[in-house]
Amino acid sequence: DARVTQTPRHKVTEMGQEVTMRCQPILGHNTVFWYRQTMMQGLELLAYFRNRAPLDDSGMPKDRFSAEMPDATLATLKIQPSEPRDSAVYFCASGLVIGVLSNQPQHFGDGTRLSIL
Amino acid sequence: TQLLEQSPQFLSIQEGENLTVYCNSSSVFSSLQWYRQEPGEGPVLLVTVVTGGEVKKLKRLTFQFGDARKDSSLHITAAQPGDTGLYLCAGAQGAGGTSYGKLTFGQGTILTVHP
Numbered sequence: 001d002a003r004v005t006q007t008p009r010h011k012v013t014e015m016g017q018e019v020t021m022r023c024q025p026i027l028g029h030n031t032v033f034w035y036r037q038t039m040m041q042g043l044e045l046l047a048y049f050r051n052r053a054p055l056d057d058s059g060m061p062k063d064r065f066s067a068e069m070p071d072a073t074l075a076t077l078k079i080q081p082s083e084p085r086d087s088a089v090y091f092c093a094s095g096l097v098i099g100v101l102s103n104q105p106q107h108f109g110d111g112t113r114l115s116i117l
Numbered sequence: 118t119q120l121l122e123q124s125p126q127f128l129s130i131q132e133g134e135n136l137t138v139y140c141n142s143s144s145v146f147s148s149l150q151w152y153r154q155e156p157g158e159g160p161v162l163l164v165t166v167v168t169g170g171e172v173k174k175l176k177r178l179t180f181q182f183g184d185a186r187k188d189s190s191l192h193i194t195a196a197q198p199g200d201t202g203l204y205l206c207a208g209a210q211g212a213g214g215t216s217y218g219k220l221t222f223g224q225g226t227i228l229t230v231h232p
Contacts, residue, residue, distance in 0.1 A: 043225070106207075110158050
């Protein structure tokens with residue numbers, strides 16, 4: 001079965017360091033999402049792309065977070081500088097949105113568990 | 118902003134018991150999806166309900182979409198330890214605009230089924 005691949009699976013670093021998380025969406029999917037999951041806030045949408053174009057990044061702290069899709073097989077989420085409050089599990093998901101169908105499932109990777117000391 | 122409220126937040130039951138998880142909103146969704154997430158993994162889709170009043174069954178799991186498409190429920194019959202996990206509901210927004218294809222997730226219900 002095709003899967004969304006996220007790297008690294010775990011990342012521990014000190015505050016102030018740059019963190020880059022990578023995602024390989026399922027081949028053929030045209031929409032990519034970045035989420036952050038914490039116990040307190042649950043699953044929060046940070047940003048998403050359609051056909052590699054950013055559609056909505058309103059959930060993302062603009063001063064330190066950035067999301068890009070350099071090509072159709074790679075999405076990146078960067079944090080610079082990182083802070084302890086950024087500690088969370090970050091998920092990438094991809095999906096195929098066709099025409100007026102709005103009920104297409106999202107396929108999630110297994111996440112990057114990020115700890116900022 | 119569309120919000121989905123899930124209840125209960127935590128559920129701890131014995132094997133063989135029945136349970137229901139609720140997902141409510143004041144907004145109308147074009148469809149509603151239920152996901153299950155296990156530790157160390159991402160959420161996995163269980164079912165999508167599209168039509169108001171729709172009922173779908175997946176073995177011991179029964180999903181219902183409210184008539185007004187504002188709420189949904191997940192009922193599990195004779196729960197088993199393998200049902201343990203985080204259950205998430207997610208509402209899909211309709212066609213049009215940049216929100217198309219975006220999901221709004223509930224906070225989740227952590228279910229623990231004890232042997």
